[in-house]
Amino acid sequence: xxxxxxxxxxxxxxxxxxxxxxxxxxxxxxxxxxxxxxxxxxxxxxxxxxxxxxxxxxxxxxxxxxxxxxxxxxxxxxxxxxxxxxxxxxxxxxxxxxxxxxxxxxxxxxxxxxxxxxxxxxxxxxxxxxxxxxxxxxxxxxxxxxxxxxxxxxxxxxxxxxxxxxxxxxxxxxxxxxxxxxxxxxx
Amino acid sequence: xxxxxxxxxxxxxxxxxxxxxxxxxxxxxxxxxxxxxxxxxxxxxxxxxxxxxxxxxxxxxxxxxxxxxxxxxxxxxxxxxxxxxxxxxxxxxxxxxxxxxxxxxxxxxxxxxxxxxxxxxxxxxxxxxxxxxxxxxxxxxxxxxxxxxxxxxxxxxxxxxxxxxxxxxxxxxxxxxxxxxxxxxxx
Numbered sequence: 001x002x003x004x005x006x007x008x009x010x011x012x013x014x015x016x017x018x019x020x021x022x023x024x025x026x027x028x029x030x031x032x033x034x035x036x037x038x039x040x041x042x043x044x045x046x047x048x049x050x051x052x053x054x055x056x057x058x059x060x061x062x063x064x065x066x067x068x069x070x071x072x073x074x075x076x077x078x079x080x081x082x083x084x085x086x087x088x089x090x091x092x093x094x095x096x097x098x099x100x101x102x103x104x105x106x107x108x109x110x111x112x113x114x115x116x117x118x119x120x121x122x123x124x125x126x127x128x129x130x131x132x133x134x135x136x137x138x139x140x141x142x143x144x145x146x147x148x149x150x151x152x153x154x155x156x157x158x159x160x161x162x163x164x165x166x167x168x169x170x171x172x173x174x175x176x177x178x179x180x181x182x183x184x185x186x187x
Numbered sequence: 188x189x190x191x192x193x194x195x196x197x198x199x200x201x202x203x204x205x206x207x208x209x210x211x212x213x214x215x216x217x218x219x220x221x222x223x224x225x226x227x228x229x230x231x232x233x234x235x236x237x238x239x240x241x242x243x244x245x246x247x248x249x250x251x252x253x254x255x256x257x258x259x260x261x262x263x264x265x266x267x268x269x270x271x272x273x274x275x276x277x278x279x280x281x282x283x284x285x286x287x288x289x290x291x292x293x294x295x296x297x298x299x300x301x302x303x304x305x306x307x308x309x310x311x312x313x314x315x316x317x318x319x320x321x322x323x324x325x326x327x328x329x330x331x332x333x334x335x336x337x338x339x340x341x342x343x344x345x346x347x348x349x350x351x352x353x354x355x356x357x358x359x360x361x362x363x364x365x366x367x368x369x370x371x372x373x374x
Binding site: 078079080115116119120123141142144145146148149151152153155156159160177180181182184185186 | 265266267302303306307310328329331332333335336338339340342343346347364367368369371372373
C-alpha cells in the first residue's frame with residue numbers, strides 16, 4: 001500500500017457498506033465502491049478479491065482468536081467453559097464495532113448469497129471449535145455437540161446485540177445467553 | 188404418475204444415490220440417472236426439478252412433521268421439551284432409513300454445493316422451530332436460542348447415528364445427545 005493511500009482498506013470498507021445499504025449488495029459494483037472511496041478499482045483488488053470479501057475479511061482472524069482463547073482456557077475448564085472463553089474473546093473484539101456490525105448484519109440479512117456465506121463461516125467456526133476441544137482431550141461426539149452449541153450461542157447473542165436497542169456490551173450479551181442456555185437445559 | 192412406472196420416484200432416488208456414490212454428484216447427469224432407473228429424462232423431471240432435488244425432496248415434510256410435534260407438545264412443556272418432541276419425531280421418521288441416510292450423508296459431505304444446501308436446510312429448520320416456540324408464548328430471544336440449540340443437537344445426533352457402528356435407533360441417539368447437552372451446560 002503506497003503512503004498516498006492511507007487506510008485505503010478502511011475507506012473501501014466504509015464506502016462499500018454505505019453503498020450496500022443505499023443500493024443493496026447486488027446493485028453495487030466494485031467500480032462504484034472504489035470511486036466513492038477515492039481510489040482506483042486496481043487498489044480495491046489489492047485489498048479484496050471481490051465485493052463480497054469486503055464483508056468477510058477478518059473472519060479468519062476472528063476464528064483464530066476465538067480458537068486461541070478456547071485452547072488457552074485452563075486445563076481444568078470443561079468444554080462449555082472453554083467455549084465460553086472463545087465467545088467472550090469475540091465480545092472484546094467487537095466491543096466498539098456495534099454500528100458497523102449492525103449495518104453489516106442488515107446487508108447480509110437482505111441478500112441470500114451473503115446469508116449462505118455467513119452460514120458457511122459459522123460451520124467453519126463449529127469445526128474449528130470441535131477440533132480445538134478434541135485437542136483438549138474431549139471425545140469427538142461431545143466436542144461436536146459443545147462446538148455446535150457454542151456457535152448457536154454466538155449467533156443468537158450476536159443477533160441480540162445488533163438488533164436490541166440500548167448499548168449492552170457484546171461480552172455481556174454472550175454471558176447472558178450462556179446463562180439462558182444453562183437455564184433451558186436444566187428444566 | 189402412470190401405472191406403467193410404479194414407484195418411479197423411488198427407483199430414481201436409488202439410481203441417483205448409486206451413481207452419486209460411484210461417480211460423485213458432479214460427475215452424474217440427469218440422463219444417466221433416468222437411464223439407470225429405466226425411465227426417460229422427462230419422467231425424471233416429473234418427479235424432481237434437478238439432480239440436487241433428489242437428495243432434498245422430503246425436507247419440507249420432515250420440517251413440517253417436526254414443527255407439528257413441537258407445536259403439539261403439552262402446554263406445560265418447556266422450550267427444550269418441546270424441541271425434544273420434534274427431535275424424537277424425526278427419530279421415528281428415519282427409523283428404517285439408516286442405510287440410505289448413511290449414503291446420502293457421504294455424498295453431501297463430499298460436495299461443497301450440497302453441504303451449503305444442507306446448511307440452508309438447517310437454518311430453515313431453526314427458523315421454523317423459533318417461530319413455533321414463539322407461538323407457544325416463548326419470548327423471541329429464548330425461542331431463537333432453544334431453536335438453534337435444538338438444531339445443533341439434531342445435526343450432531345444425526346451425524347453420530349450415520350457414522351457410528353452398531354444399530355442404535357436414531358431416537359435413542361437423539362435422547363442421549365440431549366442428555367449430553369444437559370450435562371455440558373450444568374457443570
